[in-house]
Amino acid sequence: MRYPQGCGLTAERRAFRERIRMEAAGMFAAGQDNAAVAKELRVSVRSVRRRRRSWQEGGRQTLHSKGPAARPEPNGALFAVLEQEPAKGPVAHGRPDQAWTLARIKTLIGRRFHRTLTLSAIARMLRRHGGSHQVPARRAIERDEDTVAGWVKETWPRVKGPRRRSAAGSSSRTKPVSRWALPRFP
Structure with a gap:
């Protein structure tokens, strides 16, 4: 339902x-x-x-009903205060780099508001308020575009490895070849 x-x-x-x-x-x-x-x-x-x-x-x-069994979703007031904390940056919260992860936001909520939320609840809250895990609000100051472009061209193909060749076989990992693919003897 x-x-x-x-x-x-x-x-x-x-x-x-x-x-x-x-x-x-x-x-x-x-x-x-x-x-x-x-x-x-x-x-x-x-x-x-x-x-x-x-x-x-x-x-x-x-x-009589005692209300919903699940924890209440984070409200707008919590998000309004929470929105100001990451703007200070992870370094202000004792992190060595400029990355915010769901786990770090969970820790921040726990320390600042004394509440425990699941990672999926935090992700839903961020999505509901227009946040995205893929696009940062601004680019990192330390980013060097030439180094990134070189890494994508040279290092990434080696790390990624070659594509697998297509060959006859079975899609099952436990059964290497179908019995119908073998020759039949009279």
Whole structure:
């Protein structure tokens, strides 16, 4: 099931699920068994058992939604402050070079905001705010275009290696040649 904007349920779906849980609470109070509640509400018996246990421990209020299970996405206020930190440069944050990586941004967020985000959440946040991992905002001062051009022409072809020749064989790594490619003997 895909959710709108990639996060959580719609308001209508949340209200529907809340209504189902409250109906289940009424059925629990009426003394109906788990199978009857599951059949009536069209949910699994396992889910009914879990809800009944929760209802018995704390009553009707324990069946109310506690919000989304996932951590909330980083908000705009966090990003506004975070945007100023990388502008100072990695050297200002104790890094020896001018490169920002997702791991370094994760460390920065942890130190500055005392929050832990996954690398994919950081990448999504950066993409959402127009960031790109491929194009830097400005070129490094130390960059020498002649050296880069020479490396691409001379060193890269040696490092890359020659292209593999196409030859008859199998695409399977475990089976070198198909049995149909071998000659048949009578």
